[in-house]
Amino acid sequence: MADLDPQLNYAPEDIRHIHIMGVCGTGMAALAGMLQQSGYTVTGSDSYVYPPMSDFLKKLQIPVCDGYSAQNLDSDPDLVIVGNVITRVNEEAQRLGELPIPYLSFPQALSHFYINNRTSLVISGTHGKTTTCSLLATALHRAELDPTFMIGGIIREFGGNFRIGEGDYFVAEGDEYDTAFFNKVSKFLHYQPKIAVITSIEFDHADIFNDLDAIKDSFRQFVSLLPEDGLLIANWDDENVRDVVAGAKCQVQKYGLDESYHWSLADVTVKGGLTHFAALHQGKPYGELAVKLPGRHNALNSLAVTAILHHLGVDAKTICAGLSSFGGVKRRQEVRGIEAGVTVIDDFAHHPTAVKETLAALRLAYPEQRLVVVFEPRTNTSRRSIFQTDYVQAFDAADAICIREPVPLTNINEGEHFSSAQLADDLCKQRGLVATSFTDTEAILEYLDNQVEPGDVVAILSNGGFDNIHIRLLDLLKNKNL
Incomplete structure (x- = not known):
């Protein structure tokens, strides 16, 4: 070999x-x-x-x-x-x-070709990286700072997920997943951070991390890369984040829900797909903001972006305008279409916390409509039993849940496999929810075709293509409407 x-x-x-x-x-x-x-x-x-x-x-x-x-x-x-x-x-x-x-890994290449000569703004954390990066890139662009970025989602503002600008800043999605088989360290350790955000830290990526402590050790290495004149913006509501940043040698700014933090939220309201909130700086009013994303977690993502832009010298009015102009990211609470009165939404959520936050946000956005959730466990972590019980707490905002049985992992013991049938049974018995498991996508489509009604919202959660279920469902609904 x-x-x-x-x-x-x-x-x-x-x-x-x-x-x-x-x-x-x-x-x-x-x-x-x-x-x-x-x-x-x-x-x-x-x-x-x-x-x-x-x-x-x-x-x-x-x-x-x-x-x-x-x-x-x-x-x-x-x-x-x-x-x-x-x-x-x-x-x-x-x-x-x-x-x-000669060869490079992906993060080595990104660093060599595009980060070396720019100021690196790295968004890290278990949840919210893509959305927060996209908000930041859009706001920098609106502030005429002409950023370069590479992000894990298609940003509507740019019609793509990358841009090469002439400005000083590079926006990087700081992924903690490993780099390559020949370099088993987290990707974000290659990104030369000058300003960084940590949105959250939870156990994930069970295929490469043994436990939460292993993930926290990787984040500690990341924090150690920030220079003394750098800035770390940390979600202080998260105990794991507080623990990881304790040894930071750079300035740390706290953000979250407490007015004692450097940055905090107030008066969060959600209507439709729009979230309104007041940003507080050092406990004092900073600006009224609105973003075209539902949910308190997206308000917090916007607050972290506000902290970065303020540090870079962008005025509050320009920040508010930049965030309000954000058009969304594909596969993040993206409305794929409306047919026969049924709204079909696509989202990337797969970790239990992400599922719970996404569904809570959609419930706020569509308070009077039946929310039907279709979930595909597809990641190497979600196909393991490690989150089997955690998922039971994640679907409370849904009115009906369809769960596809995952494709089994071949490198783990049978007893370590995630069971969609077990989750559906637990959701029914423990939470009183209507939940059904399905062996394949075709069975889910047949069920939805017979069950959904005008006014329903169908939220499809998967980090993969899911057999093109979104378009196939919309086609079924369209034919029903003819």
Whole structure:
């Protein structure tokens, strides 16, 4: 078995052609677009392609090899970027190990090409990274600071999830997931933070972290990277965040619900998809804000962005205007369509806390309508039994719940698998909810076709393509309406 040569883990000076392994990941596809825009010839390979990234790459005319193969490197690229979905035994990775081609991981490449010469603004935390990054990028753009960014979701403001600007700032989504099979550290440790946010810390990513303490250790390493003249904006309502930032050598600003913090919220109200709130700075009124995202958690995300922009010298009026102009992120409480009076919403939520917050926000946004939730456990963590009981507390805001049985993980014991049937039974017996498990997507669609009525809201929660269930449901509803 050919291992990658550590001596080749660098970016050569003369680069024309870059090949990306795992190009259809949200972040990798964005990086492909950035590199192409910077003048490089970009190719890629992946094993599974689904919208929106497949459409995104096709629009950019970036060639994508269907499946991993040794032959994909026959074009002799100058640099290969290896995604963290690639394993050591991957056929294409094995071929890379036999060739004298330099290689980088995704975060190494992002840092080398785009962060090195800019001030890095890193949004980290278990929840809210993509939305907070998107809010920040939009507000910086509205403030004419011309940011560069790469984010894990398609921002409506820009029609994409990346941008190369001429300004001083780079907005990075600080993912704690690991970098690559040859570099088993969190991605955000490569992002050279100058200003950072930590939104929350909970146990997640059970496939790479043994426990919460392991995750906190990684965040402590991240905090240690901030220079003395840097700034850390921390959600002080979160005990784990408070613990992790205790040793920070930079300035720390607290944000949350308590007026004693540097930044706090007041008068939060939600109507439709709009959240209104007052931002307080040092306990005093700072500005009235409104964002086109439902939920208190999104008000807190906006508050963290406000703290960054204020630190950068942006005035309150410009901050408020920038946040209010935010049009949303695809797959974050995104309305995919309305047919036969039924609203179909797509959301990325998969961790129990994210599911609970998302559904609470949707209940506030649609208080008089029946909320039908369709949940697909798809991540390596959600397909394990580790959150089996935690999910029981996450669906209280729903009127009916459909849960797809997950595709079983092959690398764990049978007793460690998550059971959708068990969750549905617990939701019925322990919480008094209407919940049903299904073996496949087709069965869910048949159920919804027979059950949903005009005025219903169907919220589909998954971090994957979910067999294109959103469009298929809308088509069923459209045909019913004919």
